[in-house]
Amino acid sequence: MKPTVLTGDRPTGNLHLGHFVGSLKNRLKLQEDFNQYVIIADAQALTDNAEDPKVIEENIFEIMLDYLAVGLDPEKTVFFLQSGIPELFELSSYFMNLVSLARLERNPTIKEELYQKDFGRSIPAGFLTYPIYQAADILAFKADLVPVGEDQSPMIEQANEIGRKFNRTYRTPLFKEILPLIGYVGRLPGIDGKTKMGKSMGNAIFLCDTSDDLRKKVNKMYTDPGHIHIADPGRVEGNVVFQFLDIFDGNRDELLKLKEEYRHGGLADSKLKERLTAILDDIICPIRNRRSEYSKDRTHLMEILCQGTLKARSIAAQTLSEAKLAMGLLDLSKSTNIYEAQVQ
Amino acid sequence: MKPTVLTGDRPTGNLHLGHFVGSLKNRLKLQEDFNQYVIIADAQALTDNAEDPKVIEENIFEIMLDYLAVGLDPEKTVFFLQSGIPELFELSSYFMNLVSLARLERNPTIKEELYQKDFGRSIPAGFLTYPIYQAADILAFKADLVPVGEDQSPMIEQANEIGRKFNRTYRTPLFKEILPLIGYVGRLPGIDGKTKMGKSMGNAIFLCDTSDDLRKKVNKMYTDPGHIHIADPGRVEGNVVFQFLDIFDGNRDELLKLKEEYRHGGLADSKLKERLTAILDDIICPIRNRRSEYSKDRTHLMEILCQGTLKARSIAAQTLSEAKLAMGLLDLSKSTNIYEAQVQ
Missing domain, CATH: 1.10.240.10 (Tyrosyl-Transfer RNA Synthetase)
Known part of the structure; x- marks a missing residue:
């Protein structure tokens, strides 16, 4: 079986040349040799856009357009919407018990972002805990490889820590080590040359630019x-x-x-x-x-996303079920026939 | 339509006379005039039993026995298993963005429990955030009334704060105020007379005692x-x-x-x-x-729990869907016919 790679984006704006050289080109190659899952992390985008979810909904369509336009192929790559898979959130909740508050506060990515956003103690719980949700996204698909920017590698470290702690606590080999794949090209600068290209920096060349x-x-x-x-x-x-x-x-x-x-x-x-x-x-x-x-057929795009989400959901539900079995939690679907019959 | 009451227990041991006078007798009355939901909060029990989930699984059967034995009637009361409803966890994740770390740390119930358990900064994220999960359990069923012990009323206050903040942020009347119903009998002392009767105190008379x-x-x-x-x-x-x-x-x-x-x-x-x-x-x-x-027919009991969980799940999924609509999140089931057809 092909190894699995998980990658994705927060749907908060159109993709630009920085994404193209930093990740999309990579994904085009990866889809040839891997089971590739691409998560559209709308729930994660909410952790610092809670007041304005509308921008997220609009950008789901845009980002699907970008994906298909660069040549990602729905036959080779599974696109899915994070909020379409409640099982990911349940898995996160079991991981929550395995991570201390102190560890979350020590996460370098979170620390840096906290500093930038100046949240202080008013940091939303959702923002502080998003590395746990991210760990569930990755571990649910038993990804072998996750391409990340250099600044994101602490997130993989945290996901691996959670996987190891789960395995140790519940004496199971369920979760394997995830390998971070650091992008082969550094950050693309913006057209202002000052910082990296960013959708909110006004310095980006978008894939949809004329x-x-x-x-x-x-x-x-x-x-x-x-x-x-x-x-x-x-x-x-x-x-x-x-x-x-x-x-x-x-x-x-x-x-x-x-x-x-x-x-x-x-x-x-x-x-x-x-x-x-x-x-x-x-x-x-x-x-x-x-x-x-x-862009002429919005319905077709949404169908691709739905198909992918359904496929991803069945994988995530399977992993959740295995995790619950390992934990010794009651699995209603195994206890009687009723549940299985009606939920499926 | 009858108003809704939500109540429940963590499945960490047999129920005793303290539960009987403090809550079960109440529930017997409530089931006559309310839509009563009884949650078996196994995931919540994990927040401070993460290392030992086995005790939880065993006690789900025991607690169902206790419920039916005191006269709770599956025709009038919906029993459900928290971990059987992933939608509750997804709803929680949206609430996470609306609650600050500082607010969680200020919760008097958490403060007291933290003090007792001596967690310090090594408090698991799951324990710190369990009031948010609890808020989702309550708000998902749009409960009018939640019976609580006096020490638990801050949890209802926190759930109401979350409901209000959600309504304000997303300009929706979705969540209404929950009324805490403080038990009409104070705490029952243990047989040692010293503290309240508690399953782990060695001072309890159990409903299953000979x-x-x-x-x-x-x-x-x-x-x-x-x-x-x-x-x-x-x-x-x-x-x-x-x-x-x-x-x-x-x-x-x-x-x-x-x-x-x-x-x-x-x-x-x-x-x-x-x-x-x-x-x-x-x-x-x-x-x-x-x-x-x-106790002679374990399967029958599990069927009752399954039926209840399925019923509760459809309500929770409905509320989640309403919440996502209010937030402006994409609802895949509304975007195409595929999703609906395959998930249902």
Whole structure:
């Protein structure tokens, strides 16, 4: 049997080039060799968007469009909606008993996010405990591999701790170690070059951007502020356009020559930006076209998500049932025939 | 439509006379005029028994026996198993976002229990958050009334806070105020007279005790240590046998006369204890007999629990669906026909 990989996103906005190089391209490869599950983590998105769930609902459709548009294939990848699987939440509740408050507060990702959000003690319980829910999402599918950004690896560590503690407490081999797969490309910078590309930072190139959007965004990119006249020598380091070319330009020889020329003086920023625009449009154009095709049939998209969620639900329910058996909890479906017959 | 009452127990031991006077007698009356739901809170019991779930599974059968033996009627009362309803856990997760860590730590019941258990910061997340799960148990059934001990009323306050916050945040009238119904009889003392009767205190008279157990336990009761000879004057106050007679002896006139006689001197402890034994056996004997009848057919009991759990599950799923609609979350079952068809 193929090993299982679990990955996913919070549906809080359209996916952008940062997602494409950081995870989507990976997923395209992974779906060939793995059982790939992609979770749309709407309930997790609520943990810091509780007041505004509407944005989440809208983005479920958008994110499904992005997935299909980049080439993720429903025949190879199971897409599912977290809130469509109540069994994940029940499994989380059993994990809650195995994690101390102190351990949750020590989670580096949570600590960093707490600091950014300035919650203090008014931190919602849902936010503090979301690593436990995330552990259930991963362990329910017995994922072998979870691709994560570097900043997310403490989440996998916590999930593994929970799995181990469960196995030890209930003397079962049920949960195996999860291997974090750290992305092979670092963070893509935003068009402002300052931070990583982020949907809420106003510095993102989206997979749904038009050619025109794209040109405008590339034109806004910082180059070298000292490169005033075309003939002036320019700096390649810290130049956002070159940072992008380094990642996306397949013609490495030509790129090297361009860098030389830029350093020496005589290469216009506008030339570089045209080149980058063309390269990025080559990537985004087919995505944009497929996106527009898929967007015509919302029902079909929702059917794909439903089918995936049903499939994922049966796996999660199976794991929950195994977990309850290991714990020695009563399984009503095993005690009489009534329950099974009516619930199925 | 009849109003709804929700009540229940953690399945951690047999029920005793303290439960009988404190809650079971109440439930017998309530089932006549209310939709009564009785939750067997096995998942909640796990929050401080995570290492030893076996005791919980065993006691589910025992507690069902106790319920039926005292006269709770499956035609009038819906018995259900908390862990049989994953939707309750999903609903809890949405409530988690509406409660701050500080608020959880301020809950007086939790504070008291924390103090008793000496958890410190190593308190399991499941224990800290159990009031949120409890709120979901209550709100899922839109209970009008919840009978509680005095020490449990902060739990209802917390559930009401969550209901109000949900309604305010998502502009919905979904959850109504829950009324706590404080038991009309105070705590029943244990046979040691020192603390309240408790299953783990070694001071309980169980509903499954034999006549012989009962006699032995009543004989152990403290009376008045100064009442050495029958002719000595005795104290009624603080005398455990009289405390029990005050609660259980229906013949108030005769009880008054006995108190006079005891104070005056000339009434033997053994006479009083015989009287109390007879009175308690009159209560427990029919319970014991019905208990023994029901215990012959474990499958039948489990079927009653299954039927109740299925009924309760459909109510909880309905409320969850309403809550998600109010929140604006995507309801897959409404988006396509596939989901509905396959899950139902």
